Amino acid sequence: MLHLVISTIGEISWLCQFKTSLLLSRRRAALNNLKKEQWTNNEPNKKQDILMKNQKRTTIYDIAKKLNLNASSVSRALSNNSNVSEATRKLILDTAKELNYKQNSLASNLRKGHNQTIGVIVPRINQNYFADVIAGIEEVTYQKGYNLVICQSNESSAREVKCVNTLINQHVSCIVISLSADFEDDKHLQTIKEHGIPLIQFDRVAEHLDTFKVLNDNEQASIDAVSHLIEQGYKRIALLEGPQNLNIFRQRKAGYLAALKKYKVPVLPELIKENAWTKELGAESTKELLNLAEPPDAIFASTSDFSALGVLEVATKMGLKVPEELGICGYSNEAFTEITSPSITTIDQYSVSMGKTIANLYFQEIESSEKDNNPKIVSIKPKLIVRSSTLRNKTEGY
Amino acid sequence: MLHLVISTIGEISWLCQFKTSLLLSRRRAALNNLKKEQWTNNEPNKKQDILMKNQKRTTIYDIAKKLNLNASSVSRALSNNSNVSEATRKLILDTAKELNYKQNSLASNLRKGHNQTIGVIVPRINQNYFADVIAGIEEVTYQKGYNLVICQSNESSAREVKCVNTLINQHVSCIVISLSADFEDDKHLQTIKEHGIPLIQFDRVAEHLDTFKVLNDNEQASIDAVSHLIEQGYKRIALLEGPQNLNIFRQRKAGYLAALKKYKVPVLPELIKENAWTKELGAESTKELLNLAEPPDAIFASTSDFSALGVLEVATKMGLKVPEELGICGYSNEAFTEITSPSITTIDQYSVSMGKTIANLYFQEIESSEKDNNPKIVSIKPKLIVRSSTLRNKTEGY
DNA sequence: TTAATTTAAGCAATCGATTGCGATAAAAAT
DNA sequence: ATTTTTATCGCAATCGATTGCTTAAATTAA
Known part of the structure; x- marks a missing residue:
């Protein structure tokens, strides 16, 4: 057995590209020796391993032939359906096990005209929120015997389009999508509908498009958050906002404005910062805000917690007390x-629950009743979690 | 369009189970009304939507028929391969676009005998490490036009077996797996090999099994970590260890012991705590350790950072200074x-890189050369990141 | 004992794309 | 003008499972 040890990042990136190199060729040489050995001393198990590669997998025809039966009977016995005598069924099941039979889902799905698979497209798989949603979806689909095909758009709509096409080709039963950050055109989503594939959008959605949607009530959540800030006595509340082509960020801004209006707090344009999505950008914006002649006394990082973290770090570095001087x-x-x-x-945002909701929406509303395909919208109200960074009036808290 | 608003956790879990309820039936009633409307006023697009469901997708035969050609020509034109005149190719491509043709991958893969899909089984999708690895795998497989089918075993080997079977049925080109916590039996992994499906284990692997493996050098990493602690002057170093049926935790423990031996530090059994995987368990173990007559002056939470976080919280609560009194x-x-x-x-652990390495291993070593299937092991050396919690000698650090 | 009914299993078409082989016509070579 | 080559395209089998229909056998009823 060969063993490669990689110890530096440089080597890893080399490995990632896997260029042919000294090491690799050396390995090949070693490999050839091993292969020779294999053919000379006939170890049965090794040989079997190799044969396995060229060997076709057993099909229902193999089972049928062995038992002098017709493939249709084998199929029926295996699907446990009808019109097979108990005796032959047992016979078939036994030989299936003996021959190590596994169904070919490709053939089965082709014939049955559907694919028990749900395709999921998210901007990034390894982002907590999306990973959680996917886990939630998987939890439910697994129970139903469905599989999940996962694609990541990497926040690029060009790539998103390709993912959509792949999934259409795969004849997936349903496509679940959360849009990439540079979303503009929804042609690819239309294509999905044109192919009769149920579409469920979640979180980042094309609002005008008439599809199933599972959303967070971003506006209400923002209202709650900003209201809380106001009730804590903060007067000048800044907003870090995300790309306004995404519904979620528009809604969060709307909530911010609505809350200010509700409490009759004036909106100050200089306190609203665009494009403060990441920790770094959040920090950047914070510096600008805190250097204003009249700096804010609270910052609502509506884009993400990472942004908020950037805010916190800058505040700490500048010696501002949180939450006393800055919420x-x-x-x-x-x-x-x-x-x-x-x-x-x-x-x-109840992300795992959201995933479960998405999957259940498919099974309960789409898969079950073929005709009743009137897109529904499910909105989940996120919950404000009050912690120390905004808790000026300690009495109110825990 | 219907709109459901969910506002409490209770309602969410209700929604997850989707029991028929008042709300649901009310929605149905509303729906029926909508449907009636639809059938009375013949909105063309709505009608189209409904027809779409019953309408079969266009196949190469549809294109062939329309052009008075044979399906084989269409197939060849579409696959861009050979023996089709430029004129008819253009004709075919145009009508394909016109008829909104999408290939049926099921049929294609069935015929070609393979499925450009890689199956991945991990304990939990929404765990940072695994999410990162998956993202890395996806990054590479996407480039190659492969798809990813993701399953989570939920740390249960029973479920892991089912996932394996599903993936075998799907005729995936390769299975990538990291074992569940209760791993004991490797029969299902044997089955994968018996079906001629390449198997790549990563991180948590069955060591004795002769498959491709992509590993972290856990032992060396632990040696580095514990050596660092010793060099910082810590004398009584405790270990929080994970389930010893998993190779990674055995190796981390081995590294701990090796480092102590290297520095001739005696091993004290009372400083080794089993099963301290989570934050809570880490905290629990820490309390016990710190209540010893001779408590440790450093704790190596080899299970996870969450465990370490538990340690930190308990230490802070008990008024211990980190790193001065506890590393x-x-x-x-x-x-x-x-x-x-x-x-x-x-x-x-370079998790994203690890994912890329896994995918590259498949493409470079398995997919390319059919015969040369000698399992290789790639080991990636993780990197110790020294931060404040162990930095007693500030001079050494940054 | 014969007819009616049930049960079990086979036959063959089907899902949609691919591909080796053969056929035809056009182009090139002789 | 005839033969050879080449370019296009059609034919039909194939991948493996499913399923409606038919037939043969077995069981029951008359």
Whole structure:
């Protein structure tokens, strides 16, 4: 057995590209020796391993031939359906096990005209929120014997289009999507509908498009957050906002404005910062905000908790006391918000539940009744999690 | 369009189960009304939507028929392969677009005898490490036009077996797996090999099994971590260890022991705590350790950063100064380790790179050369990230 | 004992794309 | 003008499972 040890990042990236190199060729040489050995001393198991590769998998025809039966009977016995005598069924099941038979889902699905698979397209698989949603979807689909095909658009709509096409080709039973950040055109979503594939959008959606949707009530959540800030006595509340081509960020801004209006707090344009999505951008914007002649006394990082973290770090570095001198509220309830000091007030989106809701929407509303395909919208109200970073009046808290 | 608003956790779990309820039936009633409307006023697009469901998708035969050609020509034109005149090719491509043709991958793969799909089984999709690895795999497979089918075993080997069977049925080109926590039996992995499906194990592997493996050098990483602790002057170093049926935890323990031996530090059994995987268990073990007559002056939470976080919280609560009175080292380089106070020393596993390595291993070593299937092991050396939680000698650090 | 009914199993078409082989016509070579 | 080559395209089998229909056998009823 060969063993490669990689110890530096450089080597890893080399490995990732896997260019032919000295090491690799050396390995090949070693390999050839091994192969020779294999053919000379006839170890049975090794040989079997190799034969296995050229060997075709057993089909229902193999089972049928062995038992002098017709493939149709084998199929029926295996699908446990009808019109097979108990005796032959047992016979078939036994030989199936003996021959190590596994169904070919490709053939089965082709014939049956559907594919028990749900395709999921998200901007990034390894982003907490999306990973959670996917886990939730998987939890439910697994129970139903469905599989999940996962694609990531990497926040690029060009790539998103390709993912959509692949999934259409795969004849998936349903496509679940959350749009990439540079979303503009919904032609690819139309294509999905044109092919009769149920479409469920979640979180980042094309609002005008008439499809199933599972949403967070971003506006209400923002209202709650900003209201909380106001009730804590903050007067000048800044907003870090995300790309306005995405519905979620528009809604969060709307909520911010609505809350200010509700409490008759004037809207100050200089306190609204665009494009403060990441920790770095959040930090950047914070510096600008705090250097204003009249700086804010609270910042609502509506884009993400990472942004809020950037805010917190800058504030700490500038010697501002949080929450006394600056209130900070994030969005998403990332795990770390609980353990920063002070802990960060944020909004929980029930991401795993959201995934389950999505899957259940498919099974209960789409898969079951063929005709009744009137797109529904399910909105989940996120929950404000109040923590130290906004808790001026300690009496109110825990 | 219907709109459901969910506002409490209770309602969400209700929605997840989707029991028929008042609300649901009310929605149905509303729906029926809508349907009636639809049938009375013949909105063309709505009608089209409904027809779409019953309408079969266009196949190469449809294109062939329309052009008075044979399906084989259409197939050849579409696959861009051979023996089709430029004129008819253009004709075919145009009508394909016109008829909104999409290939049926099921049929194609069935005929070609393979499925450009890689199956991935992980304990939990929404765990940073695994999500990162999956993202890395996807990054590479996407480039190659392969798809990813993701399953989660939920740390249960029973479920893992089912996932394996599904993937075998799907005729995936390769199975990538990281074992569940209760791993004992490898029969299902044998089955994969018996079906001639390449198997790549990563991180948590069955060591004795002769398959491709992509590993982290856990032992070396632990040696580095514990050596670092010793060099920082810690004398009584405790270990929080994970389930010993998993190779990774055995190796981490081995590294711990090796480092102690190297520095001739005696091994004290009372400083080794089993099963301290989660934050809660880590905290629990820490309480026990710190209540010893001779408590440790450092704790290596080899299970995870979450465990280390538990340690930190207990230490802080007990008024112990970190790193002066207690050194803490975690494992995995979770995002939060950087922002705790003090920040936590940990070990980075290059998870995304690891995913890329896995995928490249498949493409370069397995897919390319059919015969040369001698399992290789790629070992990636993780990197110790020294942070404040173990930095007694400030001079050494940054 | 014969007719009616049930049960079990086979036959053959089907899902949609691919591909080796053969046929035809056009182009090139002799 | 005839033969050879080449370019196009059609034919039909194939991948493996499913399923409606038919037939043969077995069981029951008359």
